[in-house]
Amino acid sequence: MKQFAVIGLGTFGCQVCRTLMEKGAEVIAIDADPKRVEAMKDEVTQTLCLDATDEEALAHSGVLDVDAVVVAMGERMEAAIVATSILKRLGAGQIIARAASSLYARILADVGADRTILIEEQMAAQVAQSLITPNVLEQMTLASGHSLVEMRPPRSMVGRRLGDLDIRRKYRVNIIAVKRRIPIISEEGESGFHEQVNDLPGPDDVLTQDDILVAVGQDEDIERLSAGK
The missing domain is CATH 3.30.70.1450 (Regulator of K+ conductance, C-terminal domain)
Structure with a gap:
């Protein structure tokens, strides 16, 4: 069974979690907001409330053991960049990051994202x-x-x-x-x-x-x- 981690439980992150679960995957859902974590606890395999820019917390979260990590912190791009960099340095598997703009997409790729997603541009197209x-x-x-x-x-x-x-x-x-x-x-x-x-x-x-x-x-x-x- 495939395993994934989703960091950032906004609208995009939650929908990624739900779709992965519907497809039979195991999902670790992560956010620094306790309310968002609580709202998803019954919809995923595991929820964690932690700051993804905290390297030690991320290292012990289990994200290094999954097939891919989705960094869905589109509204907090600076935090997304830091989290992506930490994940790469720790040796995480495939890293997929949501970007708010083409500039951020390039930066995320530079710091370690294997794939970037430009939701707004793709939806506009x-x-x-x-x-x-x-x-x-x-x-x-x-x-x-x-x-x-x-x-x-x-x-x-x-x-x-x-x-x-x-x-x-x-x-x-x-x-x-x-x-x-x-x-x-x-x-x-x-x-x-x-x-x-x-x-x-x-x-x-x-x-x-x-x-x-x-x-x-x-x-x-x-x-x-x-x-x-």
């Missing part, structure tokens, strides 16, 4: 992208100018066969899977949905308005596909 391609629900950059996306089919494609749409030739985008929500009734009689994934979509598959297409291609081609042009 996602918001802008969602305005350009409103049908795109999720987007992951694979390389410069290329992405893997989850998107709803344009209205003009609903009710049509994939073979007739000829998406690969017209848009130079590959549809690698189609997700579909199937209505179900539980044993208790409650209605719900089951997500069915067709990872080998064929030419005879007909798209519905609730389908989610998993597609890969160049960003400009994905934009054209999203617009149905």
Whole structure:
């Protein structure tokens, strides 16, 4: 089982903790604020109330034994820099640090962060992208100018066969899977949905308005596909 430590229990840090726990990992949640620590005690494996800029306290916290440490102290960048430097000096595993700006990201990398996360810049880019391609629900950059996306089919494609749409030739985008929500009734009689994934979509598959297409291609081609042009 993978083990992680999260230092800083603001909104970002708490969500990282919850997601890691949902994925079956063990999580040590750390903050200097007793109220934040108390609020997370029932949601993680272990909580610790300590100052992450205290080298001795950090050395005895157990963070040196985990697979990765997330420094999520975005609102206290000076403390985040000190904590990252201490973690590196103590020999911690992978160090992932949240940065408030590009400048802080460079400083965090210089003092030992293996990876930095610029939440505000990334969210701003996602918001802008969602305005350009409103049908795109999720987007992951694979390389410069290329992405893997989850998107709803344009209205003009609903009710049509994939073979007739000829998406690969017209848009130079590959549809690698189609997700579909199937209505179900539980044993208790409650209605719900089951997500069915067709990872080998064929030419005879007909798209519905609730389908989610998993597609890969160049960003400009994905934009054209999203617009149905």
